[in-house]
Structure formats: C-alpha cells, structure tokens
Amino acid sequence: MSSNRKYDNVLVFGPTGDVGGLVALEAHNRGAKVWLAMRDITKPIPAIPTDVEKTGNFVRVQADLSDAASVARAVAESGVKAVYMYIVHGGADFGRAALQVMRDNGVEYVVFLSSYSVKGEGNALRALPPTNWIPYEHAQVEITIEDIGFPYFTTLRPAWFASNYFRTGLDRSAKPPKAILIAGYEDKRLFDNVTPEDVGAVGGAVLVERPSDRKETIWICGPDTCSPKEGWELVKKVTGRTDIETILVPAEQFIAATVAKGIPQVLVDSLLSSYERWQGGYEAEPEFKVGMANIAKYAGRAPMTFVQYLEAHKAEWAAI
Ligand SMILES: NC(=O)c1ccc[n+]([C@@H]2O[C@H](COP(=O)([O-])OP(=O)(O)OC[C@H]3O[C@@H](n4cnc5c(N)ncnc54)[C@H](OP(=O)(O)O)[C@@H]3O)[C@@H](O)[C@H]2O)c1
Known part of the structure; x- marks a missing residue:
C-alpha cells in the first residue's frame, strides 16, 4: 500500500x-x-485507560458536531487531514455544517459510522425514502460527505451491535431488570452480535491507513447470528444474570413503551421494519458474508465471538 494513504495525526x-x-x-x-474531540472534555473515556491516555499521544479538544464553529476550531488547532465521526441523531442538517468546516479547514478523509441498513450507492442511496428513518438518516450523511467533495471517504456499515442487549434491550425500571422480546420476532435469526470492539478496530485501522483512493464501503458483521431468545439465553448464562426475566410483549406495547422513554417514533418504526425485512435471515446476503470477512481483513485478527464479548463485559452486567 502506498505511504500517501497513511495518517499519523x-x-x-x-x-x-x-x-x-x-x-x-x-x-x-x-x-x-x-x-479526542469531545463535547465535554472533562468526561471519562471508558475505552482508554487513564494511564494509557496520560502517557500516550492523545490530546483532548472541545468540539460538538452540532456547533460548526467548535468543529472548525478543533480541526484548525489539530491540523488533521483525517477524521472519524458519528451521526448526530435528530441533527437538523445531517452534519452538513460541521462537514463543510472540516473540508474548509483541510480535512481530506472522513471515516463515518453508518449502518448495515443502508443499502446501495449513488442513485440508489439517494432514492432511499425517509419513511424508513435509520437507513435514510445515515444515507443523508453519506450523501453530504460525497456532495461536499471530500477526496476520500470510508463508510463503516456494521449490522446489529452486541452492546444492544445492555444498552437498549432492558427494562431497567424493574429490579432485577427485565429483558424485552418482541412477540413474533423472538425466534427469528435477527442478531449478528457484532462487537463494538471489532467495529472500533476496523474503524481505527482504516482511519490511519486509508484502504483506497475513492469511497470505500465496509460492511461489518458478527460471527454469531442468533434469535433474540437465544441471544438473551446466552447473556444470562455467560454473565450469571439468570435473575433477568425475559418477557414477551406485543409490538404495539414495545413501540409505546420505547416512545415513552423519549426515543422518536420514526426510529422505533424503522427498527421494527428492519426486523420485518431480516426475519427470513440476512446471513445469506452477499454484504453479510463480506462483512464477516472484513473484520479479519481490516483489523488483522479473528472476530470477537459473542461469548468472548459477554465474558469481557461481565462486570457491567453484575453492576445493574
Ligand atoms: N446499535 C446498533 O446495532 C448499530 C448498528 C449499526 C450502526 N450503528 C451506529 O452506531 C451508533 C452508536 O455507536 P456507539 O454505540 O459507539 O454510540 P455511543 O456509545 O452512544 O456514543 C455516541 C458518541 O457520540 C458522541 N456525540 C453525541 N452527540 C454528539 C455531538 N453533537 N457532537 C459530538 N459528539 C457527539 C457522544 O458523546 P457525549 O459523551 O458527549 O454524549 C458519544 O461519544 C448509532 O448511533 C448508529 O449510528 C448502531
């Protein structure tokens, strides 16, 4: 690989x-x-041990992707040509103002955390309808990056995170918390359990070494596809949280409870529409097969299994 694809800042x-x-x-x-571009530079960073951050080559800088002036300041101070970014859900302009000031301040390469639900490129990407919000909003950021004219762009399109059980799958108003299964989908092979560890390893690798001189789309899929029911059985067994009761709720009840927690209805509807599309099993899709191979290809190691992931996060499960 030619050295002009490497970024050391x-x-x-x-x-x-x-x-x-x-x-x-x-x-x-x-x-x-x-x-490290943060909205609040005093916050802890769970993934980076404090001593590693202190002794390593890290610099914290204040920036909020919803505040273009702060992004311009951070990029100008750092002098970087390569950035990694998230979507800001509900952001008014799909990141346009922030991306424009990045480009104006010398950024040439963007790595964006998109979604497996975004299918297609070019006109197909632009034709995705807003009625299916999750692919639509991620596609709008990809389109914005293309339209602003960054010379290089890598989009990461991971499937279903292993962290979702802990982050969004629990009703924490009960003690012990309850695991929510949506009736009708509990036995469908919906979850691939790709780990944030593997998505992060691929993202970090392609941030410092750009894979190509064009837009690169990287599907990232986990090695352990299972149904929600099987997933929760494994969570309980490996973490020792056998006290977590699994409850089956009708889709309408799930939607109402999730919206009541402040999650926009369009996001919940979009999630259920993905379940509907994927219930036949998405492992046969060509993107899925490529996505499983991409972890070894870019991160240079075998994918983390779901059991390994749960073993590594046992302490978090013990604390809830
Ligand atoms: N869950 C899935 O199955 C799945 C599948 C495919 C793709 N994805 C994508 O992955 C994303 C979740 O990734 P994750 O689990 O790593 O998320 P996460 O742990 O919730 O982290 C989100 C990060 O974004 C930062 N952030 C939020 N608003 C910001 C803003 N205005 N400016 C700058 N930073 C901001 C947060 O910083 P603060 O500390 O300031 O809040 C936080 O560091 C989803 O939103 C989706 O786009 C998810």
Whole structure:
C-alpha cells in the first residue's frame, strides 16, 4: 500500500462512545497522534485507560458536531487531514455544517459510522425514502460527505451491535431488570452480535491507513447470528444474570413503551421494519458474508465471538 494513504495525526469525534473510544485506541496503537474531540472534555473515556491516555499521544479538544464553529476550531488547532465521526441523531442538517468546516479547514478523509441498513450507492442511496428513518438518516450523511467533495471517504456499515442487549434491550425500571422480546420476532435469526470492539478496530485501522483512493464501503458483521431468545439465553448464562426475566410483549406495547422513554417514533418504526425485512435471515446476503470477512481483513485478527464479548463485559452486567 502506498505511504500517501497513511495518517499519523487523526481526530476522533465521540471518544466517550463505545465505538469512538475503540477507534481512538486502535488508531493510537497503530502509531497515530489522536485528537479526542469531545463535547465535554472533562468526561471519562471508558475505552482508554487513564494511564494509557496520560502517557500516550492523545490530546483532548472541545468540539460538538452540532456547533460548526467548535468543529472548525478543533480541526484548525489539530491540523488533521483525517477524521472519524458519528451521526448526530435528530441533527437538523445531517452534519452538513460541521462537514463543510472540516473540508474548509483541510480535512481530506472522513471515516463515518453508518449502518448495515443502508443499502446501495449513488442513485440508489439517494432514492432511499425517509419513511424508513435509520437507513435514510445515515444515507443523508453519506450523501453530504460525497456532495461536499471530500477526496476520500470510508463508510463503516456494521449490522446489529452486541452492546444492544445492555444498552437498549432492558427494562431497567424493574429490579432485577427485565429483558424485552418482541412477540413474533423472538425466534427469528435477527442478531449478528457484532462487537463494538471489532467495529472500533476496523474503524481505527482504516482511519490511519486509508484502504483506497475513492469511497470505500465496509460492511461489518458478527460471527454469531442468533434469535433474540437465544441471544438473551446466552447473556444470562455467560454473565450469571439468570435473575433477568425475559418477557414477551406485543409490538404495539414495545413501540409505546420505547416512545415513552423519549426515543422518536420514526426510529422505533424503522427498527421494527428492519426486523420485518431480516426475519427470513440476512446471513445469506452477499454484504453479510463480506462483512464477516472484513473484520479479519481490516483489523488483522479473528472476530470477537459473542461469548468472548459477554465474558469481557461481565462486570457491567453484575453492576445493574
Ligand atoms: N446499535 C446498533 O446495532 C448499530 C448498528 C449499526 C450502526 N450503528 C451506529 O452506531 C451508533 C452508536 O455507536 P456507539 O454505540 O459507539 O454510540 P455511543 O456509545 O452512544 O456514543 C455516541 C458518541 O457520540 C458522541 N456525540 C453525541 N452527540 C454528539 C455531538 N453533537 N457532537 C459530538 N459528539 C457527539 C457522544 O458523546 P457525549 O459523551 O458527549 O454524549 C458519544 O461519544 C448509532 O448511533 C448508529 O449510528 C448502531
């Protein structure tokens, strides 16, 4: 690979996040100086041990993707040409103002955390309808990056995160918490359980070493496809949280409860529409097969299994 694809000075938005923190750590382990662009620079960064951050080549810098002036300042101060970024859900302009000031301040390469649900490129990408919000909003950011004219762009399109059981799958108003299964989907092979560890490792690798001189789409899929019911059985067994009761709720009840927690209805509807599309099993899709191979291809190691992931996160499960 030619050396002009290497970046030794990179900026990561959202290092407090699961994937962002691991992208930053991987980029650092691969030799880059890493600017940690945070809304609140005093927050802890769970993925990067404090001593590693202190002794390593990391710099915290304030930036909010919803505030273009802060992004311009952070990019100008860092002098980076390569950035990693998330979507800001509900952002008014799909990141346009922030992306424009990145380009104006010398960024040439963007790595964006998109979604497996975004299918297609070019006109197909532009034709995705807003009625299916999750692919639509991620596609709008990809289109914006293309339209602004960044010379290089890598989009990460991971499938279903292993962290979802802990992050969104629990009713924490009960003690012990309850695991929610949506009736009608509990036995469908919907979850591939790709780990934030693997998404972060791929993201960090391609941030410091650009894979090509064009837009690169990287599907990322986990090695352990299972149904929601099987997934929860494994969560309980490996973490020891056998006290978590699994409850089956009708889709309408799930939608109402999730909206009541403040999650926009369009997002919940879109999630259920993905379940509907994938219930026949999505492992046979060509993107899925490529996605499983991409972890070894880009991160240079075998994918983390779901059991390994749960073993590594036992302490978090013990604490709820
Ligand atoms: N869950 C899935 O199955 C799945 C599948 C495919 C793709 N995805 C994509 O992955 C994303 C979730 O990744 P994750 O689990 O790593 O998320 P996460 O842990 O929730 O982290 C989100 C990060 O974004 C930062 N952030 C939020 N708003 C920001 C803003 N205005 N400016 C700058 N930073 C901002 C947060 O920083 P603060 O500390 O300031 O809040 C945090 O560091 C989803 O939103 C989706 O786009 C998810």
